[in-house]
Amino acid sequence: NAGVMQNPRHLVRRRGQEARLRCSPMKGHSHVYWYRQLPEEGLKFMVYLQKENIIDESGMPKERFSAEFPKEGPSILRIQQVVRGDSAAYFCASSPLPGNSPLHFGNGTRLTVT
């Protein structure tokens, strides 16, 4: 039973390029969360999605960032026109139910913007 799969593990982008981060939830999980972690800091909530629905995107910057979780395929976090401040670890978690069930995390994608 594969866990939450994130890819790539490491991603290097030049300023102005686009970054696409992928997250395949655990089998049977239809709820996905994305978090950002800066070095030596905690995890900041970005967005919570169900299949084909964005439930809460209150933690996502209004510009350049978008997320989707299509009916088929992985959840995608997309960052357009990256800047150096976007460099961070991005973690995805999934759960089978909303709210009162445990989160299972992937190993993260470490984005470096040069």
Next chain:
Amino acid sequence: GIQVEQSPPDLILQEGANSTLRCNFSDSVNNLQWFHQNPWGQLINLFYIPSGTKQNGRLSATTVATERYSLLYISSSQTTDSGVYFCAVGAENRDDKIIFGKGTRLHILP
């Protein structure tokens, strides 16, 4: 939104010592979890414990939901326990997002 405070922020202990990590939260919760982030950055789910007490080996956790706090106990610490311990909560009767505290950084000396 709900606030999560963890204490202490940093803790250095000798191998074999016991420790207690605390998580205070500002609202009623229907979801509370403890995670360990190891030095390689992996997040390991330790306990799902919105209320009550659970034990897993040398680790145990207690959540007193009515008083809005949770405690994580680590007994007979080992160097592999080093890392950052996060508390994460979901507020009751609100949206279902899960918010993390800033963590307790634990360093176990050999």
